[in-house]
Amino acid sequence: MTSMSRPPADPSTPRPGAAEAFRAWLLLGLQDSKGSHQGPGGVLASREKTHAWWQVMCLTGVDYFSTLGYQPAIAALAAGVISPLATLVLVAVTLLGALPVYRRVAGESHRGEGSIAMLERLLSRWGGKLFVLVLLGFAATDFMITMTLSAADATAHLVQNPFAPSWLQGQNVIITLVLLALLAAVFLRGFKEAIGVAVILVAVYLGLNVVVVAITLVEVFIHPSAIGDWWGVLATSHGNPLMAVGIALLVFPKLALGLSGFETGVAVMPQVRGNASDTEDHPEGRIRGTRRLLTTAAVIMSSFLITSSFTTVVLIPEHEFQPGGQANGRALAFLAHEYLGAGFGTVYDVSTIAILWFAGASAMAGLLNLVPRYLPRYGMAPEWARAVRPLVLVFTLTGFLVTYLFDADVDAQGGAYATGVLVLMTSAAVAVTLSARRRRQSRRTIGFGAIAVVFIYTTIANIIERPEGIRIAGFFILGIILISLLSRVLRSFELHATHVRFDQQAIEFLTAMEDGPIGIISHEPRRMTAEAYRDKLDSAIAVSHLPEDYPAVFLEVVVDDSSDFETALEVRGIFRHGYAVLEVHAPVIPNTIASVLLHIRDVTGLMPHIYFRWTEGNPVINLLRFLFLGEGEIAPVTREVLRQAEPDVRQRPWVHVG
Secondary structure, eight states, X not given: OOOOOOOOOOTTSOOOOHHXXXXXXXXXXXXXXXXXXXXXXXXXXXXXXXXXXXXXXXXXXXXXXXGGGTHHHHHHHHHGGGHHHHHHHHHXXXXXXXXXHHHHHHHHOTTTTHHHHXXXXXXXXXXXXXXXXXXXXXXHHHHHHHHHHHHHHHHHHHHTSTTSOGGXXXXXXXXXXXXXXXXXXXXXXXXXXXXXXXXXXHHHHHHHHHHHHHHHHHHHHHOXXXXXXXXXXXXXXHOSHHHHHHHHHHHGGGGGGGGTTHHHHHHTGXXXXXXXXXXXXXXXXXXXXXXXXXXXXXXXXXXXXXXXXXXXXXXXXXXXXXXXXXXXXXXHHHHHHHHHHHHHHHHHHHHHHHHHHXXXXXXXXXXXXXXHHHHHHHTOSOGGGGSHHHHHHHHHHHHHHHHHHHTXXXXXXXXXXXXXXXXXXXXXXXXHHHHHHHTTOHHHHHHHHHHHHHHHHHHHHHHHHOTHHHHHHHHHHHHHHHHHHHHHHHTTTSOOEEEEEEOHHHHHHHHTTTTSOXXXXXXXXXXXXXXXXXXHHHHHHHHHTOOTTOOOEEEEEEESOTTOOSEXXXXXXXXXXXXXXXXXXXXXXXXXXXXXXXXXXHHHSSOEEEEEOOXXXXXXXXXXXXXXXXXXXXXXXXXXXXXXXXXXXXXXXXXXXX
């Protein structure tokens, strides 16, 4: 059997130079004009293979479950001997707060858009866009710090292993940078089969943790004096048990790292295999599988958090949790070495390093899917941001900077991580509360409202306690807003239309002029009197010396939401006061006119002529009106958009101004 092969290349064709070849490699997988993001695997979502919910749970679990690598140590450092009580509060918030909220998010945002999309639908225009940009800043904080914190903790496990070479000591920053670079190399090559790798890593890691927790629980109960010592310290330092519970409630925000993973859980919903009867608008099987995923992950994680917080604080001396201590950032690893030997401890370290490193992969995948989902649609990302590899490089360099600034310190990054997680959870709680209120579900509105209040309190308390979190989030937010607005300005002269479609009446208007030049007169839709149309036509005839019976068609652009960028143009033909009018709704006037003119040229084969009047007013103010309101200097901007869209002047529609 012979296989088909490509025809041989023309030997006379010059081979691309190094710069061209690098550019082609870097921009491989560039999105199309409609902004459909291919994702880190380079495969369109409609073609992606779906998986059982428990397999997808492992993909989210490399982020969620990997927090066991550092959460018990951070909890012990933050809460001290009341760490188990504070962890019980954390578990209660997880099962009674975060879980119900995100089960609802899964039902209302089943395309993987998360809670940000729910809030986006509730807000409109520039206020809504800026609000989404702020939330994206917090999401970037969450995912970016997940990468750097997880890599830093993987470094801590590597450096503190008894078999690690001595020259690794004190090289935490360099090792963390190498891990981040390796992570970037994976994505630059092509991130595939992530779920298969995640299943193996999660299964091994959770299995090892079951052994560690079981052995240490046995160790605690066969030595009741350890429990007695812990209880004695608790009673001495915090008085009666009710006082300890009250302090645990106050300390709880410091443990918010244990809430991570829910936003990732809904972000990967398209990967969950549904029923054969599922539709894109009503994927009941996918929603049900995602809810099982969220519930199972929350129950597993809650069980580990309760048991590990108890065994670590009872069995590990307090000074070991402090910076420089053997349990700092690696409490369960400390117990694995202490009670199961260096061999098992090393296996545990390797497993922990692997899952922490792969947690960074989960976060990188989240960023690569989240940023292109919104910014290109808003016109707030450079053209290269549509491709995966440039974004990987940007995120990696940002990770390098964060690692350097925080000196690869796990504890120092905890505040920024918790801030990002809590703000996203607060936004999700607010979104489902507003959703329930809109549907007049009074009981659920009250319940979700109470959960939102808890998250708002936790977020504020975390910001007050660890203000470095909001500072680093502020840098991300400021950076995203400035880059987005600059990109919007730079892309203002692009064609915004994803497609142009004429209705039957509009087509008839154009075919009636197929024997001569197609004349289009730009007209403001706010002036709809017969006198206004007659005055505009007479003006065009007089200024451009057109015949008195010139069969012109008016073009009116109705600006709906000027904050939108990419849009589908539906052109409707109507008669108004006896004049033929093409009406189209769009976010901006000049770019829409340019798209319609080019479409007329392509459909009819004739070159359209557009007739404008000069816009009155200050040109600077008119330019600002164009950038933010979609109006302003219509004629010159339309000409510039056409110039950039069609470099060949012979193929460019004519622009007449008088």
